[in-house]
Amino acid sequence: xxDERKNFVILLNGEPYRxxxxxxxxxVLCCDGAYSWAKNRVRIDENLGDFDSLSxxxxxxxxxxxxAEKNETDGELAVDRALSLGATDxxxxxxxxxxxxxFLGNLxxxxxxxxxxxxxxxxxxxxxxxxxxxxxxxxxxxxxQTFSLLPFGGDAHIMELKGVKYAADDLLLSYGSxxxxxxxxKEEKFSFRVEKGYVLVVINEEVV
Numbered sequence: 001x002x003d004e005r006k007n008f009v010i011l012l013n014g015e016p017y018r019x020x021x022x023x024x025x026x027x028v029l030c031c032d033g034a035y036s037w038a039k040n041r042v043r044i045d046e047n048l049g050d051f052d053s054l055s056x057x058x059x060x061x062x063x064x065x066x067x068a069e070k071n072e073t074d075g076e077l078a079v080d081r082a083l084s085l086g087a088t089d090x091x092x093x094x095x096x097x098x099x100x101x102x103f104l105g106n107l108x109x110x111x112x113x114x115x116x117x118x119x120x121x122x123x124x125x126x127x128x129x130x131x132x133x134x135x136x137x138x139x140x141x142x143x144x145q146t147f148s149l150l151p152f153g154g155d156a157h158i159m160e161l162k163g164v165k166y167a168a169d170d171l172l173l174s175y176g177s178x179x180x181x182x183x184x185x186k187e188e189k190f191s192f193r194v195e196k197g198y199v200l201v202v203i204n205e206e207v208v
Contacts, residue, residue, distance in 0.1 A: 007089045008082040011038045012075050012106060013053055015097025018125050026091070029081060030058070031074040034094050048081060049074035073102065079109050082118075089119045096124035107131075107200065111152055114198065130201045137201070138191040144207040149173060149180035149192075149199050156197030163190035173199065184208070 007026040016037035023042050030044045033053030047058040050066045090113055095106040110131040113120035122129040151173040161168045165184040173180045
């Protein structure tokens with residue numbers, strides 16, 4: 001059966017990503033100043049944005065230049081572009097660091113994608129961020145990684161949290177509480193089921 005998934009990589013103008021970018025089977029969208037750290041490191045299929053953070057002409061040439069004064073960030077323009085092309089999965093790189101407000105905005109881009117049924121991750125140098133909706137969730141990991149489960153957009157209810165130090169059969173994550181912060185993996189995967197709401201999963205790279 002033919003795989004109908006459409007994978008996208010979106011490169012953001014935050015802290016340059018230092019690792020390897022897996023873009024072999026993805027369409028790569030590069031946002032404005034991200035071109036300065038991503039060029040010659042990964043194939044870029046499309047550059048887009050207002051280009052107020054770039055001092056050179058990117059390649060390939062943008063098909064459209066957006067105004068600097070606009071309601072959306074360049075990252076949101078890239079998400080909208082990916083959605084218009086039928087994205088089913090989006091991986092963001094370069095979304096951490098630099099300005100804290102942009103980083104928080106990038107987490108909201110995960111929410112925007114997930115609400116429309118698109119799987120979305122922000123892969124950073126120090127941690128990986130994934131937003132989960134209702135249903136079964138499973139994450140590969142290393143033994144001894146710290147991670148947190150945070151409600152996003154409202155209260156969240158999870159069941160059967162397994163493979164971790166602080167396991168739970170029934171856990172309410174209240175919006176405005178730090179209840180799900182700082183757990184520890186005990187196996188090479190952990191899992192849970194979201195009964196209600198959205199959960200931001202933050203897995204730290206460091207092993208303790």
